[in-house]
């Protein structure tokens with residue numbers, strides 16, 4: 001017996017407890033490159049504990065809605081940012097911690113031009129593109145030791161738009 005979860009458009013205010021939305025909104029902090037480029041400066045809180053930052057490219061298979069969310073994970077040692085290398089929608093699911101497991105999940109539909117940075121140790125669903133190609137640059141921790149904790153739900157969630 002699954003439980004239903006409604007995805008809402010991704011927005012910085014609702015996402016703030018879990019991380020940042022990476023997007024060129026508002027006035028740039030600085031105009032650079034002879035005034036031809038707006039720099040939206042230092043927009044994410046990165047954290048890599050005793051490791052270092054790395055950039056990887058994820059090529060993830062597209063999923064379809066309704067999406068069955070069976071598992072959430074977190075990275076105790078570092079933040080994780082997903083920057084789409086496309087203009088397609090994708091699903092972001094996050095949750096507060098509730099005694100060492102995910103609390104009420106929150107689902108968001110990322111719009112074209114939006115990336116996300118997940119704060120260290122925030123519960124999230126794995127990368128979930130909704131159209132091919134599911135190509136993302138991922139900025140996360142490279143280092144020693146375990147950095148992945150998973151929680152599998154007894155009852156999955158059905159995520160829909």
Ligand SMILES: NC(=O)N[C@@H](O)C(=O)O
Nearest residue numbers: 073080124125126127148
């Ligand atoms: N496990 C892994 O590298 N990917 C996940 O962290 C994810 O959030 O997709």
Ligand code: NI
Nearest residue numbers: 073075080126
């Ligand atoms: Ni992750």
